[in-house]
Structure formats: structure tokens, C-alpha cells
Amino acid sequence: MTDPTIFGSLHAVPAAEHPELLAPPVAAAIHLITEALVAEIDPTFADTEQLCAHYGVPMDGSANAVIVRGTRAGVDKHACCMTLAHRRIDVNNVVRRRLDARKASFAPMDYAVEATGMQYGGINPVGxxxxxxxxxxxAVADRDWVCIGSGVRHSKLFIPVAGLLGLPGAERVDDLARDVG
Known part of the structure; x- marks a missing residue:
């Protein structure tokens, strides 16, 4: 059961019934999280801070996905890292070591968009x-539900964290991120 405060003033509907609100790869994989809900938003407010302020979605219930690229001996590896909106991924230590990379950084925007088939600002792990x-x-894994991108900037997904952790290749990583400030 969801906590209705996570939706703020948004009206969420079953995501599987509204593929027009999802990027194509997300729509193709949304069946992996059957309880997923989606809400249409004004794309002007797609960035997390604006979304939370405008629609009343709690910051501590909003999770961001970042694509990280690690390189060793000319070989690139990628990972999707999820953290709550008020935290930052530890790219230079935790992620770099987990990727077994000499160097790690956020993937360039053009690459992330092309490789995921999602719009920048809407990238998420589904698909x-x-x-x-x-x-x-x-900190994400300890929540029941989170608000994440939908692959496009005109909607947001609300998903149970158990569904997120049930995605292929997903795992909990404690201390992946730290609080900002």
C-alpha cells in the first residue's frame, strides 16, 4: 500500500495502462514492476527540486538515477546508480571500486540519452x-515507495522499492551516496 503523501498533488494511474506517458524502453519493461504508477506533469517542473516544490512530492521520497561510466585499460563499464534527491552518489570511491575502474565519472549526457533511449532528466533503471x-x-532501499523519472520529462513514475530491487541486475548498496551539505 502506498503512502498517499508521496504523490503530493499529482494524480497517479497504473503505468502499464499509460504507455504514452513513458519512454519506449520504459513502456517495454514496465511489466517488471506491476504496481508501478505514473503521473503526468508539466515538463517545466521535471527537475526534482522544482517537482517537489510545485507538486508537493517529498524530497525524501524522490530518487534520482545517474549513469556512471568507469574506465580501465580502455574498457568502459556502465552502471545506473539510484539515490534519494537530497543525497549524492560517491562516484570517485564506492562506484569506481565497484566498477573495478581506474577512473569513474558521470556518463556524458549525449551518451546516456542514446544508450538508454530516455530523455535527460527522465532516465531511470526500468528498461x-x-x-x-x-x-x-x-537510503532508497529503506523506503517503501519512490518517485523516479519515467524516461520522459512530462511524467513521473511512482514505484515500490521492492519492485526496483527486483529488476534484473539490481542490488542494494549501502553507503553508495551521502547527504549533501
Missing amino acids: LPRDWPIWVDG
């Missing part, structure tokens, strides 16, 4: 390439 790990920060 990612199957060989990419999905690392979910412990």
Missing part, C-alpha cells in the same frame, strides 16, 4: 540495457 548493474543506495 536499461540488461548488462548494466543497477545499484540502489541503502
